Amino acid sequence: MRHPKRFPFVAAAAVAAFALTGCAVQGSDAGARSTRACIVLPDTTSSPRWEGSDRPALERAVKDAGFQVVSDNAEGDSSAFLRIASEMIDGGCGVMILADVGGAAAQVAIDAHARGIPVVAYDRPFTGADFLVSFDYERIGALQGQSILDGLSAAGVDPGLAVVDFVGGDDDDPTAALTRQGAVGVLAAAGVSPSADLPAAWDAAKAAETVGTSLDLLGRVDAIWAANDTNAAGAIQALDARGMRAIVTGQDATLAGLRSVLLGTQASTVLKPYSAEAKTAAQVAVTILFGETPESDGELDDGTPYVYVHASLITPERVSEAIDAGAASLADVCAGIEDACSRYHVA
Incomplete structure (x- = not known):
């Protein structure tokens, strides 16, 4: 992992999608659809955090910024993850926030990029993400x-x-x-x-x-x-x-x-602090929806920009x-x- 630094977020495949009307969504309501954040969470069993803390905090932060949000949970099933994400992409997303299950998010990132949608990896890194918000x-x-x-x-x-x-x-x-x-x-x-x-x-x-x-x-x-x-x-x-x-x-x-x-x-x-992680991810997503470029604290070895939220021993x-x-x-x-x-x- 490279040393932390501050620099603008530059997504490899989705730079052109940052403008609010830039997503490749067909139909008369394409502009409205491009202002929606699409969130897929991994499960309800590995930890109570996902439904108890992450989902409400993510949704609240996006809505408070004035944007639409849709979210779902894959219940630990990578096939369900792919199906849910595909339905969201077809419905229109300005940005996706994905907490991976079994490597499914990497395929979703490919599908999202093909439609001009940037992807934020949430908590779990995966190949093809444009940004990572997580803990170290x-x-x-x-x-x-x-x-x-x-x-x-x-x-x-x-x-x-x-x-x-x-x-x-x-x-x-x-x-x-x-x-x-x-x-x-x-x-x-x-x-x-x-x-x-x-x-x-x-x-x-x-x-x-x-x-x-x-x-x-x-x-x-x-x-x-x-x-x-x-x-x-x-x-x-x-x-x-x-x-x-x-x-x-x-x-x-x-x-x-x-x-x-x-x-x-x-x-x-x-x-x-999951609420802090969720708020940070939502801020990144909202920045993208505003057509602006988020900043990061550094980048992973593969070049993915990241922001790490502080964790502490109890x-x-x-x-x-x-x-x-x-x-x-x-x-x-x-x-x-x-x-x-x-x-x-x-x-």
Whole structure:
């Protein structure tokens, strides 16, 4: 990845489409259709974020700017993703915001560019996007890796001798690989190598099964790098079933994740302010709809301009930060665990 810099957004295939009337849409209402932002989200199962935070924030920001918006969710199905996007393109889009499923967004980008429609990759990078708005997932993985090292140090465990299981995400999700890469970079430098590399695919039940199998085989574990809070929940379930504890990471600052952090069954999670990410993506899209050129913070190795939204590590002492950011309500986080909230001054 290249060093961040500021420069105007120049889309490879869609520069001519930035003018409000530039989209190749036929019919008497082509001008109206070219002012519409078309949004396709990936699923409703990998995280509650997509429908609970991202969709409403994206729609609200586009509408507040005076533009039309249409959105849908592919429910984890790449074929559905392609169908939904195709229908949106036929209906007319001035810009598309796509959170990829299984590589389908790359084909959508080709189809969109053929109609003069620029494409914004949302959260998940993919080939052919004109712009990326996301979090720095390598940095998120590095935060998780450092959390494990801090936990091992506090427990007096030599990193080079530690038993550390990796519980990764969906192989089709590029952010999973980026997060793992960031974690491995930090852990490997300290002498940690995975004792088991377990698939979970953003599925708590699968994580519980694979972690449980590993625990039964190895008989112990010092830490579990869980790529997100969904996987962490499965790992914790497997540990609890065997009366074991370990340093467990997470990501997404979900309600369950924040409660686990306070209860000490999860060492940390990562707060990713989805509303800020959504607003940033919407601002990029709106800039395009206004016929102007967005600016970026840098570019990926393939030349795609990007803006990264800041993410932060949440430990028990910082749960209040996640609540203040809107990740969950104070009442929900502290329900039934008031003593833990009091201990860490969550109020």
